[in-house]
Amino acid sequence: MTAPTSIPDSDNAATTDHRVPVTVLTGFLGSGKTTLLNYILTAQHGKKIAVIENEFGEIGIDNDLVINADEEIFEMNNGCICCTVRGDLIRILGSLMRRRDRFDAILIETTGLADPAPVAQTFFVDEEMQTKLRLDGIVTMVDTKHVLLHLDESSECQEQIAFADVIILNKCDLVTSEELDQLERRVRGMNAVARIVRAINAQVDLDAVLNVGGFDLDRALQQRPTFLEPEYPFEWGGAFLFDEGNATLVVNDGPDPEMTVMAWKLANTTADAIAEVQDRVAVCFSADADAVQSGQGFTLGTTPVSLQLERSGEKRFLLNLPKKGAYGLFTQHHPDEFTMRVEQHSKVLAAESEHVFNPEHEHDEEVTSVGLEFAGDFDQKKLNTWLGELLMTQGTDIFRMKGIVAIKGAAQRFVFQGVHMLFDGRPDREWGTTPRSSQLVFIGRNLDRQVLHAGFHACLA
Amino acid sequence: MSGVTTRAASAAGQSLTARWRVQLDEAPLSMRVSADGAHVAVGTGDGALSVIDADRGLVEHHWAAHAFGTLAVAWSPDSHTLVSGGQDGQVRFWNRVPDAQRASGAAAPPTASRNTPWVEHLAWSADGLTCAVAAGAHVSVWSHEGELLRRFAPLRSTISDLQWLPDGERLSATGYGGVTVWSRDHDAPVDQLDWKGSFFAHAWSPNGKWLAAGMQESAVHIFEIATCGNLEMTGYNQKVTRLAFSSDGKKLVTNGGPYACVWNFAGVGPAGTRPVSLPGHVLPITDVAFYRQGLWLVTGAEDGQVLIWDLTQTVKRPIAAAFAPSAVQMIAWHPRERRVFSAHHDGWVHAWPVIR
Numbered sequence: 001m002t003a004p005t006s007i008p009d010s011d012n013a014a015t016t017d018h019r020v021p022v023t024v025l026t027g028f029l030g031s032g033k034t035t036l037l038n039y040i041l042t043a044q045h046g047k048k049i050a051v052i053e054n055e056f057g058e059i060g061i062d063n064d065l066v067i068n069a070d071e072e073i074f075e076m077n078n079g080c081i082c083c084t085v086r087g088d089l090i091r092i093l094g095s096l097m098r099r100r101d102r103f104d105a106i107l108i109e110t111t112g113l114a115d116p117a118p119v120a121q122t123f124f125v126d127e128e129m130q131t132k133l134r135l136d137g138i139v140t141m142v143d144t145k146h147v148l149l150h151l152d153e154s155s156e157c158q159e160q161i162a163f164a165d166v167i168i169l170n171k172c173d174l175v176t177s178e179e180l181d182q183l184e185r186r187v188r189g190m191n192a193v194a195r196i197v198r199a200i201n202a203q204v205d206l207d208a209v210l211n212v213g214g215f216d217l218d219r220a221l222q223q224r225p226t227f228l229e230p231e232y233p234f235e236w237g238g239a240f241l242f243d244e245g246n247a248t249l250v251v252n253d254g255p256d257p258e259m260t261v262m263a264w265k266l267a268n269t270t271a272d273a274i275a276e277v278q279d280r281v282a283v284c285f286s287a288d289a290d291a292v293q294s295g296q297g298f299t300l301g302t303t304p305v306s307l308q309l310e311r312s313g314e315k316r317f318l319l320n321l322p323k324k325g326a327y328g329l330f331t332q333h334h335p336d337e338f339t340m341r342v343e344q345h346s347k348v349l350a351a352e353s354e355h356v357f358n359p360e361h362e363h364d365e366e367v368t369s370v371g372l373e374f375a376g377d378f379d380q381k382k383l384n385t386w387l388g389e390l391l392m393t394q395g396t397d398i399f400r401m402k403g404i405v406a407i408k409g410a411a412q413r414f415v416f417q418g419v420h421m422l423f424d425g426r427p428d429r430e431w432g433t434t435p436r437s438s439q440l441v442f443i444g445r446n447l448d449r450q451v452l453h454a455g456f457h458a459c460l461a
Numbered sequence: 462m463s464g465v466t467t468r469a470a471s472a473a474g475q476s477l478t479a480r481w482r483v484q485l486d487e488a489p490l491s492m493r494v495s496a497d498g499a500h501v502a503v504g505t506g507d508g509a510l511s512v513i514d515a516d517r518g519l520v521e522h523h524w525a526a527h528a529f530g531t532l533a534v535a536w537s538p539d540s541h542t543l544v545s546g547g548q549d550g551q552v553r554f555w556n557r558v559p560d561a562q563r564a565s566g567a568a569a570p571p572t573a574s575r576n577t578p579w580v581e582h583l584a585w586s587a588d589g590l591t592c593a594v595a596a597g598a599h600v601s602v603w604s605h606e607g608e609l610l611r612r613f614a615p616l617r618s619t620i621s622d623l624q625w626l627p628d629g630e631r632l633s634a635t636g637y638g639g640v641t642v643w644s645r646d647h648d649a650p651v652d653q654l655d656w657k658g659s660f661f662a663h664a665w666s667p668n669g670k671w672l673a674a675g676m677q678e679s680a681v682h683i684f685e686i687a688t689c690g691n692l693e694m695t696g697y698n699q700k701v702t703r704l705a706f707s708s709d710g711k712k713l714v715t716n717g718g719p720y721a722c723v724w725n726f727a728g729v730g731p732a733g734t735r736p737v738s739l740p741g742h743v744l745p746i747t748d749v750a751f752y753r754q755g756l757w758l759v760t761g762a763e764d765g766q767v768l769i770w771d772l773t774q775t776v777k778r779p780i781a782a783a784f785a786p787s788a789v790q791m792i793a794w795h796p797r798e799r800r801v802f803s804a805h806h807d808g809w810v811h812a813w814p815v816i817r
Binding site: 065068069070072074075076077085087088090091095098099100101126127128 | 487488490506529530532548572576577579597618619621637657658659677678698699700745790806807808
């Protein structure tokens, strides 16, 4: 393998990789791909670029090469893994690699409705491609003005956004800044790790396109480090000291007609005690909640309750406590949104300690991202088995997967990435003094964070 | 250029010394030796076509044949006519003497996306009357004079290889999903061998009983023509892009990694047998060729090595080796002499006499 063993940072590591970087440019017809290509080919960057186009355009500049290709999708059966690749790219890139003049970069433009998967998969299944070329990143051009029309009903549009390492929101001058912010939030909800670049007339910093490093996880994660903070199904958790008997949750009018809550026994009322139980609470919190009306009571347990808040005015819910002690109260929304207070013996109790959690992203999007982080080492055998199983059963729904993993007994970091069922991993630089902690990112359809978290958690050594 | 010698570094067997070597301006993409053994034609990445004297290593002709790259060359059986195909979609007919282009034409109509398909494969019929041309998904048949005789209906995918059958009357093309066979006198295909998968090169056994094809799926697929049987030979490291039958039809050699793989076709065929692998190269093999007669084999690889094997020997070691500091792209035997020509990525073409 070409992976360096003792190079201190990824920038140095990148310079030792002599493979020619390949950028894949996707986007709907009219999103501005051709404008961007023309801009790249005419810009003074001193690079020699080969462009493979699937939509015919009259471009081509002295030093550069423009090849027109007709998309040919081949199905490949390698053992139990079935995937599609682009036969035309294997042929054309193979021919380019046989030439003596070297290109500094290769740019592949796909047709408007193209599924990016076969293009990306081509670089995983073909050994010759893997040794001579490096898939640097997938860039998706979005027509800001029109994308909202496609986003809901077009699976191609969703996939192009989900696959992207860089999303260029083009034609920003044609929408209001509110519309732009709203679009960016939606796109971010689908693909939490891509770099989002705003552009007018496809004018972007060329490094955003030709030096993406999208399959370099360190760089990908630099874009949005907070993404890896776990998401929780509750926004707030507070620790209370209650006496035996009933406590009362007094809830006023708020933004939602209901709110899910759970009460949990704590060791004490510190923030650490909350942290200790938060993952277990999260697992239970996603179960179907029992509805509770104002005036009714609920108790501790492993199923959440849904406080019914439709009636306007003050609503009171009784929490039955079996004995005196420390308890955690976890609420779907922040209590301030409902001017909620907790009373016992007619006195208002303040939380002894509290934590505001990173709430789950809006899951009205079918395509979402899940980031996981684990301290400590994985058991290699368990991890292999679980990953294999996951990709076999959910591979069609997982568009992109990236990870840096600590394996028990290995001095080096293990880095991997995948596209659907295809998976490529290799040892990377040594951990050295950095804490051994693993990071994983998934982008796909119907991803269940709790299932993924539980699956990987079970693989820890 | 004649008289230049290069010491070959070899791990085993005789170390070959180059009879001559020639450097071309760009990487060779195609190479063929004329049937009379007098000339080597090489097409390069800059679109040039060079004709080299096979004995002395002198470049006799250097034509700017195509825009971009010259992907295919083929000598007529009488060695007088040379055909070239390029990334400009053109097929061109050349007279060696006098030095002139005779005819040319577009090998295929533009596709729906106005793309002009590359001319990637050329094959002369053994009688020298026709030359078959593959460009994109199209196969066409041209006369000796360079006149388009027939264009077959396009296949569903780009053609990856084109061969004449041993009978000299039919021709076959591989692509995605199988092999199509035509007679040169009929528009409609005369046979279709379907198999789900992506094929590269293919080779017919000299008796026409077997058709072997290398696959993207790191396998060799073998069609047994009489029984419509299918054999799938797996276990390769990489895709199989080159394969060749020995003249007696008893051995099939393939690439698919750094070790050449030899299948035994004697008797009932290779079903259930294990292939012999030939360790020697350290990087993937890029081309293989059997000598005209007997069981001498040459392999060339990305490691720059040219290895000669005698498959009548039981010891699996090369009998001779040559080395050049750049990947082998194509390799060919002289038609009568034990001399090998190798074309390398850095533009050098070598002639290696193999003396035993």
